[in-house]
Amino acid sequence: MSDLLSPSDNPRGYLIAAMATMLCGLLLLPAATLFQHGWNQPRRRWAVLGAWLYRLGLIATMAVGMTTPFQQPYVPVHLWLAFAAFMSLAAGLAVSLGVAACSATSARARFALGSLGALQIGTVIFLACLLVTPDYFQDRRWFMAVCEWGLSALIAAGTVAVAATLARLR
Numbered sequence: 001m002s003d004l005l006s007p008s009d010n011p012r013g014y015l016i017a018a019m020a021t022m023l024c025g026l027l028l029l030p031a032a033t034l035f036q037h038g039w040n041q042p043r044r045r046w047a048v049l050g051a052w053l054y055r056l057g058l059i060a061t062m063a064v065g066m067t068t069p070f071q072q073p074y075v076p077v078h079l080w081l082a083f084a085a086f087m088s089l090a091a092g093l094a095v096s097l098g099v100a101a102c103s104a105t106s107a108r109a110r111f112a113l114g115s116l117g118a119l120q121i122g123t124v125i126f127l128a129c130l131l132v133t134p135d136y137f138q139d140r141r142w143f144m145a146v147c148e149w150g151l152s153a154l155i156a157a158g159t160v161a162v163a164a165t166l167a168r169l170r
Contacts, residue, residue, distance in 0.1 A: 005126030054092030060085035093158035094120035
């Protein structure tokens with residue numbers, strides 16, 4: 001994904017990728033509001049925390065898209081914004097999935113939501129480890145691409161799972 005947003009690696013398409021990144025973050029902002037207001041009172045504080053972490057991740061995602069045309073490939077600002085986006089989205093979804101698991105009516109749904117939340121927590125831990133080992137992907141850029149796409153799929157699955165749980169509870 002970083003290569004898609006890179007003016008040197010993708011000179012003809014990086015602006016489209018940057019606009020798509022900004023649009024995606026903007027279109028997902030209502031989901032954060034849904035995550036914040038959709039739960040009953042006992043879990044309200046956790047829901048607010050999860051929604052705001054998710055919202056901060058979306059804002060960082062939009063910032064990645066907005067700053068892309070003004071950066072050289074892999075400038076530290078781009079990297080820090082990407083880390084902030086992924087970590088905040090995963091942390092927000094971990095909290096929101098925990099709230100969803102506690103609110104689910106069946107044991108099977110609780111297990112599935114809790115497992116997905118645990119994967120999000122594992123993602124946050126993995127990203128935190130990457131912060132202290134910046135050369136981890138050195139000579140393994142293919143693995144970085146796999147991780148970026150996998151993390152995006154995990155975030156999409158978590159977003160859908162929380163929204164679907166809220167739809168079932170209404």
